[in-house]
Structure formats: structure tokens, C-alpha cells
Amino acid sequence: MFTEFLQNCIDGLMIGSGYSLLALGFTMVFGVMKRINLSYGPSIMLGAYFGTWLYLNLEQNAWLVLLGTIFGTVVVGIYVERLCFRAIKSDSTIASMVSSFVIWMQLEEIAMHLLPERTYPFPAFFAAKTIEFGPFYVRSEHLTMFILMLIIVLILHFFLYQTRQGLAIRALSDNPMASLYIGINRSKTLFLSFFLVSLLGGIAGFFILSTDSQITPFFGLWATFKGLIAMMLGGMGSLPGAIIGGLLLGIVEANVFWYGDPILRDISAYLLLFVMLVLRPGGIFGQSIVLRQRLAQERV
């Protein structure tokens, strides 16, 4: 009984690491821009479609697919940044969100033109194996994703806290006005973070899809929802929040899936989010912003 629960938690952690990677992308864009990029998931989807297209038409090589996916996602990411975020004035958050949603439909349409069938196989680096740890089992591709998540988080941490560019990104997300005064180039930093986020998205997309070993046009919607929910659970704009939120979502989903109904799995994600928003509107790590707003309200 207890072993079962632990096994579910391990599975959840592994699946959740994929959600964490997606949430990291959302949270970084939100941090520097204070806007949501709804077409983040679809741009990963289109990148992965490009990778699959290479796989089907050129050479059957997983490395090629990985590079193709990353390249495609970065190109689409830059396209989205130019069209929906760079050109629209910084105070119209809603206009950006609606534009990024419209671009989402556009990206889906392009993906359908690139590969018109519903499902395509997606390659993995190595054949799926099951690794045993005493009474517990772990799928090798899940383990790869989990370790990869840890590595990416370490690299990201190094980049954000040890380099000048990382400092610029943190300054911009902390206080946009002050960072302008000390001479940080806003649009260059935004571009850099968008580039970084797309890179991250491409890698995350490849590994998530290769554990599923198939790709459908619905992946865009799925990735956007899971990433957004994981980000909101952890707290918007917080990097540790994104990681914890993703893992928490994975664990809850795995347990609901095991003890309850498969249909309940998606509903449980929404329900978890709803409960979190009612009890702790800022998410796990974002409560301070909410408290600050509430204090301001009370002072009036």
C-alpha cells in the first residue's frame, strides 16, 4: 500500500520534471515582461514538428531531431517575440496576450501544413528500459528527463546568478524602472531572455515528446496548460516556484491517475489550481506580491 504510494510519487516526480521545464519558460517570460506568452506551447509544438519533418525526410537520427526541434522552437520564439511583444507597447498586457493567442492558431495551422496527419512517431535516444531500485521501478527515459531537468536548472542558476547578462535579466524583472536608469538595454535583454526560454522549450519539448514517443497537434495546448498551471502553483515569476509547482502537479496527477479515474487526471490539475488560488492566491513562492497589494488596499 505504502510502496504503491511511493511508486506513484516517484512516477509523479519524473513526469513532473517535464512540467517544471515548461513552467520555467513561462515564469521567465512573465518575470521580465509581466506578460504571458500563450503561444509558448504551440511554438515548441511547431519546433518539434520541424524536427519530425527532418526525421521523416532526411535522416533517421535522434540527434538531428533534437537539433531541429531546438532550432525550430528558437526561430518561432523570435517570430512570436517580434510580433506580439516587441511591437506592442509595454502597458498593453492584454493586447499582447490576445496577439499571442492568435499566433497560436497560426502556428497550429502551419504545423498541419507541414505534416498533415494527426499523429507522428517521435524518436528517443535509446530504447525504453525499466530500471529497478529495490521495490521501485523507474523508466529510463523518465530518469533521463529528471536528470536533465536538474542539469538545466543548475546551468540556468549559474547563468542568472554568475553572469552579467543574467544580472541584467534579474534586474529587469525585479524593477523595470530602476534597471532602465542604470543603463540596461531593455529590448536586448528581453530578446536574450526570449531566446533562452525558446532554447529551454526546445530541449524540454524534445524530451517530453520522446517519452510519449508520438507527436500530435494537441501538444501545443497541452504544453501551455501544464506549464501555466505549474507556474501558477509555484508562484508567478519565481524560478524555484516553477520547479516545485511542476513536481507537485506531477505527483498529484500520478496519484489521482492510480487511485481514481483516468478522466479525473486532467480535472485534478484544474481543481488543485483552484484550491491553491483560493487558499494562497500567490502560489507557493509568490505570496509576498499578493500581501504587498493587500497591505496597500488596507492602507486606503
Added chain:
Amino acid sequence: MDFYLNLINTIGIHTMLGLSAYLLLQTGQLSLAQAGFFAVGSYTAAILTVIFQWNIIPSVLVAMLVSGFLAFLVGFPALRVKGLMLVVATIAFSEFVRMFFYNLKWRVTRNGEEIGPDGTMGFAEIRYFSDNGWSNFEVTLFLWSFVILIMGVIWWSDQSRTGAVLRAVGEDELAASSVGINLTVVKVSAMTAGGFIAGISGGLYAHQVTSLDHHSFTVLLGTFAIAYPILGGLSNVFGTLVAVIFIQGLLVEGLRFLGDWRMILFGLLIVLAMNFKPLGLFDKQTMDLIKKAIRV
């Protein structure tokens, strides 16, 4: 002719849906739950006319009340979250509603035929208009009388103190509460009114299309609902109507000759509009131009 009447009906339904989001946007609440209220309204009205054999007018009114009550309930937890968090929370709500109707199965046998919502298969036996011998033109008139009524009420509230209060909350909550506006009352009543309107439009939609499918109530519909008022601008109700005609009439139907590539151009055109007019086509600047043109 029927094609154009159908198009006019679609425009009418989407205008009501857009107006339900318009009220909420005025108070600064960005809600994607309108698709959920729309779904509740359409299923409620359809179940009443099909299973209980009600007349259409009381059915639509009950659908309105049910959706409004649900919106009232959603309004309270929604008070605690703001801006983009509200967007995600309301997406969660409307997906939850969609999942509910996806699993709803309520079949009854009447006159030797099985009718009612059938889970994943949808709800296909809503033939109120054809059973009662309504012509297409009468359906359009019936539907548009609701549209004109709702537009009139919102137009009137825009001119009165109600509109000013809603706008004040949307512009700056702190300033609004410091002049003695009760934020809770304003926001929850805007949410409830939005639910009422979405419920009416859902009820009419169900009878106009004659079959319901959970696929029509996705987040796409919710985004369209907020896209209309945003594209049209929040200065008056006609902006929303113009935006619906622009999107549904011109982009969706007018570009049909482009085939599958239509969606790509469609996206580009809306993004361009948002780039040049981030506050909507009918923002303050445009309104001033129009006023000047009328005076000359």
C-alpha cells in the same frame, strides 16, 4: 439567403458573448470563463426545451438565471486573484465545465425516440424551431431582438453612473475604493451580469445550431469572447459589434476562398490591428475623429 441569415445569427450570438466579456473588461477582470457560462446556458436551455418540452422563452430565461448564479458563485473566489492569474483560474473553470458536459449522459425516450445529451456523442435533437414551424427569418428576428435589447441596456449603463463606477474600478482599484466604491459588490455584479448575458446567448445558440458538442466550448471560444471587446475597444458597445462583424463576417467567412491558409492570414491581421491600436479599433482617438467628422 439561408447562408446570410445563418451568418447574421452567428454574428448576433457572438456579439452577445463579446458583450458579456465587455462588462467584465470594464471592471478590469480578464475572464475566460465566458465559454463555461455559455456552455451552461446552452445545455440548460436545450435540456428544458427537449426533455421537459418547455417553451423557448422561459427556457432561455432559466438558462440565463442558472449561468448568472454560477457566475455569481465564481465571482467570489475570482475576487482574490487579479490580472493574468484570473485568466488561468477562469480557463480552469471553463475546462472543468466542458469536462462535465463531456461526461453528462441523460437519455430519455419520447415518442419512441431516445433524446437528450449523450456524453461524448454530443446533444443532437434540439429541433425546437423546426418542430414549431419557425422560418429562418423569424429565428433571426427573435435572436436579434435579444441582441438589441442587451446592447441597449449596456449602452444605457455606459452613459449612466453604473458605467462610470465600472470604469473607475477598471482604471484603478485603489483610487476607486478610496472614493467609497465597494469593490466586492461591483466586481461580483459585473461577473453575474456577464454570466446572465452569456447564458442567454448560449441558450439561443443551442437552438440555432440544433446540436451541441463539447468541442465548441473550448478555451478558443473564451478567447474569442474577450478578443471582440478588446479589438473593438472599450469605449462603447458598437466597437464589439464591429469587431464581431470584422472577425466573423470578414475574416472567417470572407477569407474562405483562401482555403486552409485563411487562419494564417487571419492571425496576422488581428496582430497587426493590435499593434497599431493596442486599446482597440474604437479607442478614444478614433472616437474623437468620428465625433469631429459628425460635427463637420
